[in-house]
Amino acid sequence: MEKNTAYHTLLKNLGLKVTPKRLALLSVLGEEHRYLSPEEVWKKLRRSFKNLGLPTVYRNMEELERHGVISKVLHSNRQLYYYFCPKTGHHHHFVCLECRIVEDISVCAVREMEKEIKRRVKGTVTSHILQVNGLCSGCAGKQ
Amino acid sequence: MEKNTAYHTLLKNLGLKVTPKRLALLSVLGEEHRYLSPEEVWKKLRRSFKNLGLPTVYRNMEELERHGVISKVLHSNRQLYYYFCPKTGHHHHFVCLECRIVEDISVCAVREMEKEIKRRVKGTVTSHILQVNGLCSGCAGKQ
DNA sequence: CTGCGTGCAAAGTATTTGCAAACCG
């Protein structure tokens, strides 16, 4: 299994122990080109691992997100979703609210992005979430 | 109270009944240049209204958000926050994760935004959430 | 009056935590 070797290496590089469940979790996320909720991942994994706890899935997904391996998809319904994006470098995502597929978008300006999405994905942009987080001058000083 | 008249009109235009609590809620949000959680708003309002239920605050904030009067601030901790933004037209926000102040950003490209933030707010951008939502070609057809 | 708005109590539900046992390296 080439893929598994890759995931194996990935985990090692992060300093995480390589367990069958972690490999399977990465595999599920890696094969899916859509974002998934922890519960969905759990249901898929339980086919192979009868005794898999939902908390384990939550913990691992959170951990992997912290390491930047997978990314969180924000939903206004305030549920967690994750997506495995192998692409490196600065880029953003176009997500379909219906089928949950994710497409990489290389350009960053939203106007430009809309154009690219119309052209490449032939999709419709219904909304976008753009929020810049940081610290204002006052708070940056206090750190 | 000029402000109250404005909120009064605002509610009327939305076809919502004008109640003292709604006016006060708008007032709290309108005076605060920061995003607030429903509970925080509730605590502030309870100074004036002893019998104010938290659900009422949730309901009203959700309603106002639906009407586009206030906007939801996304947090990865999956809690709800709202911010009253009087500014119209296409623009985005810079939010300080520390003091929660919100600044309007007129330009849309993220690179440009970072520049503007550094210049105007003298703040530091630690991260940004940019997610374009919509429907891909396949799903758009199925609608 | 008439229905929207609200308080209160109660339910929901996704997510998190504690702890002992299992497992990787």
Add this chain to the structure above:
DNA sequence: CGGTTTGCAAATACTTTGCACGCAG
């Protein structure tokens, strides 16, 4: 072996719902 990882059960905590009463129009 020694510290992670995991299962299970239970707890959290935010948010939502149901229903009866009250108030705006």
